[in-house]
Amino acid sequence: DTGVSQDPRHKITKRGQNVTFRCDPISEHNRLYWYRQTLGQGPEFLTYFQNEAQLEKSRLLSDRFSAERPKGSFSTLEIQRTEQGDSAMYLCASSPGQGLYNEQFFGPGTRLTVL
């Protein structure tokens, strides 16, 4: 399968712990996006990479959140000192970065539950 993959698919953690999620985009896609989806809502943009450069961050991305894409391929999203409000589905998407229409391909998501 050459789609976007995310790991883990599910994560249960206790409040105050740190968690890290991984996203592997479609090969050779330059752009990589992270979104967060809470129950009953549409996904909300968190941050975006063009190759290894993090070019845009949402105000939703508090200082407890950090994302990296060190070699312009896979990306990690880390949440430090998790809070119950961080419980959500974290989605990763990638796009070729060509043209204006920005079709994004989504992974299956990582569901985070903070107890």
Place this chain on the structure above:
Amino acid sequence: AQSVTQLDSHVSVSEGTPVLLRCNYSSSYSPSLFWYVQHPNKGLQLLLKYTSAATLVKGINGFEAEFKKSETSFHLTKPSAHMSDAAEYFCVVSERIRSQGNLIFGKGTKLSVKP
């Protein structure tokens, strides 16, 4: 600023009857518009996209949407619903010129299909 309003949180139809999912958008610049579908426990899948080439856009699985600039609408339709169409549908906008392309999602419309 961009925004998307999905006018119905839940739509229920009988199998074989038409589907109409309504979406209005707000955008300062020429928008790209998309419809994504999310089946339970599956990733978001692109149904169709508006690229300004034609106002009536055909997508996968018999879905289509019409871009109406005067009404700022992008409603999704299908002539005949199938049981497998039951899912959550998201209307999405992206500003082609100003933004790096992060997507703005509506809150979603849950489509139920009765036998």
